[in-house]
Amino acid sequence: MSDTAQFPLVIHWNQPLPDSTGSPLLLRKNLGGKGAALWDLLNVMKMPVPQFCCITASAFTTTLEHNNLPALIDWLDHPTRPLPMTEQDIRTRILNCDIPDTIIFEITTFLQQYPENYFAVRSSGTVEDGTEASFAGLFQSILNVRHLPDVLDAIKNCWCSLFNERVQTYMSKQRTSVPLGLALVLQRLVPAEKSGVLFTVDPVHGADTEILIEATFGLGEALVSGAVTPDLYRYDWYRESECDRIIAEKEYLYVRIDSAPFIQLEAIDAEQATQPVLSTQEVSELARLGLSIQTQTGFPVDIEWALVNNEFFILQSRPITQFGYAAIPGEWTTADYRDGGVSSSICTPYMASLYKYVIDSTMGTYLQHLHLAEKTVNVWQRSFFGRPYWNLGEVKKCLAKIPGFNERVFDEGLGITPRYKDDGVVTKTTLKSLVNGIRTLTIINASVKRKLKASPQFARQQRARLQQLAATDFSAMSDPELFGCYETFIQQEYFVSESTYFDFIYDNTNLNGLFKEEVEKTSFDMSQFPLLLSGLSGVSHMAPIEHLWKLRDQILAQKDTRDYWLNSSVTSIVKDLNDNRQEYHLNDVRQYLDTFGHHSRQELDLLVPRYVEDPAYVVEQLQDVLLQTTDKDPRSRNHAQQRKNQAVREALIQAAPLRKRRSLKRKLNQVREFLWWREELRDLSVQFYLYVRKITMEVEKRLLTAGALQQPNDTFFLEMADLIAIIRGNMTVEEARKTVIRNRHYYLSFAHYDIPDEVGERYGSFASFSTRQDHQDDPNAITGVAGSPGTVTGVARVIADINDADRLQPEDILITRSTDPGWTPKFSMLSGVVTETGGILSHAAVICREYGIPAVLAVKHATRTIQDGETITIDGSHGRVILADPSTPANSPASRVAETEAMV
Secondary structure, eight states: OOHHHHSOSEEETTSOOOTTOOSHHHHHHHHHHHHHHHHIIIIISOOOOOOEEEEOHHHHHHHHHHTTOHHHHHHHHSTTSOOSSOHHHHHHHHHTOOOOHHHHHHHHHHHHTSTTOEEEEEEEETTTTOSSOOOTTTSOEEEEEOSHHHHHHHHHHHHHGGGSHHHHHHHHHHTOOOOOOEEEEEEEEOOOSEEEEEESSOTTTOOTTEEEEEEEESOTHHHHTTSSOOEEEEEETTTTEEEEEEOOOOOEEEEEOSSTTOEEEEEOOHHHHTSOSSOHHHHHHHHHHHHHHHHHHTSOEEEEEEEETTEEEEEEEEEOOOOOOTTSOSEEEOTTTSSSSTTSSOOOHHHHHHHHHHHHHHHHHHHHHTTOSOTTOOOOEEEETTEEEEOHHHHHHHHTTSTTOBHHHHHHHTTOOOOSSTTOSBOOOOHHHHHHHHHHHHHHHHHHHHHHHHHHHHHHHHHHHHHHHHTOOGGGSOHHHHHHHHHHIIIIIIHHHHHHHHHHHHHHHHHHHHHHHHHHTSSOOGGGGGGGGOOOTTOGGGHHHHHHHHHHHHHHTSHHHHHHHHHSOHHHHHHHHHTTOOTTTHHHHHHHHHHHTTOOSSTTOTTSOOTTTOTHHHHHHHHHHHHSOGGGOHHHHHHHHHHHHHHHHHHHHHHSOHHHHHHHHHHHHHHHHHHHHHHHHHHHHHHHHHHHHHHHHHHHHHHHHHTSSOSTTGGGGSOHHHHHHHHHTOSOHHHHHHHHHHHHHHHHHTTTOOOOSEEEGGGOOSSOSOSOOOOSSOTTEEEOEEEEOOEEEEEEEEOSSGGGGGGOOTTOEEEESOOOGGGHHHHTTOSEEEESSOOTTSHHHHHHHHHTOOEEEOOTTHHHHSOTTOEEEEETTTTEEEOOOTTSOOSSHHHHHHHHHHHO
16 A cells, blocks of 8 residues: 555644655645645644644545546646646536545534634645745635635635646646645634734845745735735844834735635724834744744745734745845855865855865965956855855956956856856957966966976875874863864964865866867867866876775685675674774775775765764775676776777877977876876865864864863854854853854755855846756757766666765666765766766766766756656767656656655
8 A cells, every 4th residue: 555545635733644654755745835834834843833634635636536537637647738628627527526525524523623713725736835846826725714615615616726727837837747736724714913924035135144024914815915015024033133124004904704705805094004013022033933944944935924912823834946136246156166065065154164264365366366356355255055155256357357258158167057148248359358368378377387396295295294193192182282283273284285275276277278278279079078188097086996996806806705795784894893803804994994084975064974983984885896897897997098088189189280289289288187186186185174173073072071162063063263262262152152053043044955056146046947958959958068978878866965875776877966076986886977066177077087987067957857767868978968758757656756856
């Protein structure tokens, strides 16, 4: 029996859920968007919600079956097909149908519990109020009904709204084929004295700590219908202050009446019309409820509320799916921060502040060194929606001083979707711009040569310092010694490590762009350009997986060792490692952890333990590798890529004019060498982060003992400057506590929010378009950045993050938002990779080229558009993904489940 079949046709607010049916997916499938949200609000978040019962989606299909209407049930499973009859015929049949007695009994039981109350019948679509599409206002709701016949009539009218033309038009616009269902919420209607809506993030301004409240007198229908202009209040919860209020003249309010349509407008007396609806205290209390809901859901929501007898009630909550950014001047992006970077997932304030410390110092300095930036700009990174963004607008202003700058080419190279017509800003060649260009080119070339010369010595110095840090016992230091060591390490040693790496990234991006322009002037096939950057020998990011394969060879050579690794649990192997057992190559694994233990699943999330702290993931990786066939061996695949690279290099030289071949060959060697060193410095950076985490956690331990902090991980919810202020005695315990609480709330507010890649005045709304874009050759093609050449057809596996990666099967095509080095062992089993972020120099692109796996990057909303389990084709040479025809049914039960999951 399915979980849906086990679910009651009608469920009451205080009724326990059937076993195994409490997952978000199954709640939405049965209760719809509104119903599932209300269930969570009341039973999980403990919010003040008026009592309700939910007439499940199955109750509707049961009623259709009961009245012999199978054609309507079939259409709900395939809503992109034409309706089986006219909308009016459907309405007539539903209004005349008999609701089964079992459903009527449950409804009657609920109504009898509140004999003096009126009720609202609210539609709750199974695809409604999702994080990707809201379906807001498309289904009907009826307020203020009381008696059973009126309630049953309201239920039928709401069911009819599922088949209206607006729903079909909306689904066509969203280009979705998700099956439809409609549950209904029958809720006690509170006699609201005041009511309105609350947005936990202002959807127009986009200021991420500003709550927007609209309020009116009486029932909220006056506001929703547009019959009155509401008061508007803005409250900054982070600063705990009301920052704006606009008091409107409210001419009318809605009141209840006893017959259809059960509510009517009445005039408000002139004196009350101009009075504020909410007091300062009520605004603060309502904002507190809104923030609590946002922190528990992990994304911005809009809430319907009512106030009765000085008590607030939450009537509804749903995700906010679109934003404007009027309050964010300029342009800001997470490009290059997403793919394995600090913006690939929610970022702690501590990690964001470390990055800001480096970016604010290096990016402006670098551009000033190129004579492109003014010294007045000192903010190159800001956080929005819980992730760091860098100052795209200012960088463009700087680069626009160089002749030949093309804004569209620049944006698309970073995986940024242009929001302007034509090519945007294009810099013409003038004497001034030409001088700027020649000077910049000269400086970049000199910088590249200088860095290549200095890198070996710098790397030796850094490795020597890392050995010293490995031998340092931070726990043996006194508090003053530890605190002094922390300041020196973070402000000097960490800064040197990270700023050197960042400077390498800046030059690497420019060098690669200049080289690509040179290659484009030849007759070389540019679809093969990524291969010119492949086949790097001894690159640092390949070393961990190659060492795992060496361990694999040794383990499989001995039967008892092979049996131990294949038949033992991860937990028992980790225990044997910790107990210092020597057999079964466990000592070799400990040596592996000594060498590569600075890595982790998410390397720029300092909340995540490193492998040396928690070796379970390494054990899982090794067990995975033991099960893979020899054709997945990264060593042989890398050798094959080196041979391909040699052939492509020769093709490039042949495509160039004779007089330019020697120069082009030298430049190619320089680009490859520079990329190799960039990866080497990245690995050194990751090793330093191991000690950033270690010393920070030791500082936290001392501050917890002293009572300056309250709970583990508090340090990661402070900024670096705050932590230094605490250890210097410049921040009180109370100030530190409040800062941690505010920052934890900020972190939790966006923990499950799929952030916009770009924000600022120019970027309007987010998620307002589909990525199943028309293509001149194939209408089912979506495009991105060509990251690793080749074409492959296979099963798409949509993976939310690395913690979900166990679902990957050999030869799958990975579909995910972004990757970092923690993914590397998984790549060997894949036939292709598609990510929503990244560019040709991103981690995913580099790894795929070394494995010879086709990859398409920066495919907007790939994890929503591509169905889990469907067969797709990716063309890594031209940056295209060919999808199944959206008008056909999903080709597996798993893909249908994934469609619904994408809405949750």
